[in-house]
Amino acid sequence: MSIPKKGNDGQVEHIYREKTDRRILRKNPWRDYRLHGTVLILVVIAELIGTINIPITKDVVITIMPLIFTIILGLVFYLAKPITWIKRRQARIAEGAMMLFIGVLIAKLAISSGQSLHLIFDMGPALILQELGHLATILILPLALLLGFKEEAIGMTNSIGREPNVAVVVDKYGFNSPESRGVFAIFIIGSVIGTIFISFLVSFSLSFIPLHPYAYAMASGVGSASMNAAAIGPTLAAFPGMETSIEAFAGFSNLLSFCVGIYIVIFIALPLTEKMYKWLEPKIGREYIVKTEEDDENA
């Protein structure tokens, strides 16, 4: 697969968008009844199973929502040999279509936000300052160094590594830099396991750590629509009767992570990560693992 290149206007912001456009616009993707029919069946199965609560101990309950079933069933359908009608072509269409459907999700979150716009004025300081909490990712830098990453670690730990962050890192270090490889790795792996991981993480935390419901709502706005949604699920279930405000805080926080978060990354997170790298690398840096160099680019 070709490496996403800079657009004609020299902007890097839409490196993924361009690829998606080509996919969506060229192939009449809506005609692929195999794909959409399969998705319909997956969704109906998942909704019929419904939410499953697995009690681990008396107070700890892991909640598995239908959304986990659909993502896993989708993956299984692609990988399972007997299923011949979901193949590479369908996966490519699904990937392209998904980028469009993010919009519907964002629209739903925005409407919840609009409905409760007054809350942002009441909760303003918390909502804005919690964006700075995302800087905690830099604490992972020493661990990445201990695992054998070099400059990749700068790309990996400056932020959660979603689309805006990828754009910032690629813009600053160039496409073929170790830093960009690092952020691509986080982007790809985050896309694959992020939603599942965060929903487990949230279910787990809700049972163990007594934080403010709104703090949980705001924290779920990590700057990724799908992770945001996956994190909201268990949070909604844990605080019944607060749906609108939780959705609103989560939506606002996610929106802030998109628009304000990117500036935090440019002006605070990246310089800070670089400083910490320069300071720590000579002290705890390990032997370079060259192997990842090729793999990371084949996104």
Added chain:
Amino acid sequence: MPDLIDGSQDVSVHGILNWIMLLGIFSVITVIGNYVGYKHPMADSLIGMAILSLITLAGVWMERKLPLNISSIIYISVMGILLAFPGMPTSKFVLHYVSQVELLSIVTVFLAYVGIGMGKSWEEFRALGGRAIIVTMLVIAATYYGSAVVAHIILTLTGVPAI
């Protein structure tokens, strides 16, 4: 597979038709899932999905057509907030129908597509190695707890009641 096509045909009528059809299919699947899972009346949630799809379509179109370098996600967010803002004449209508569509119903359908799309890069992903997976999980956890803790401290300091 030839993958190098120039992006000059971005917003053709053809492209918009593809977007409309895809959003239509997505809406129908979501409405069915929404009915099976939450028993919301299909007609109302279909109107809700139509509203969301129109906002999406407008946002995606604006990103590609307007000369500003702004992501569609921002356009969509701003439009959604404005349409639902309690002072706006559209707000009652929009809120009534959109509230019939559960957020989780949308996510469930969305993630079915993600799952299928993910299958394609499964081998590449496995080749990436466990080290990068560990770092990814730690980074996500750090982001999440970082903002949760900051938010909690400030909410507590400013005395926002927990319910």
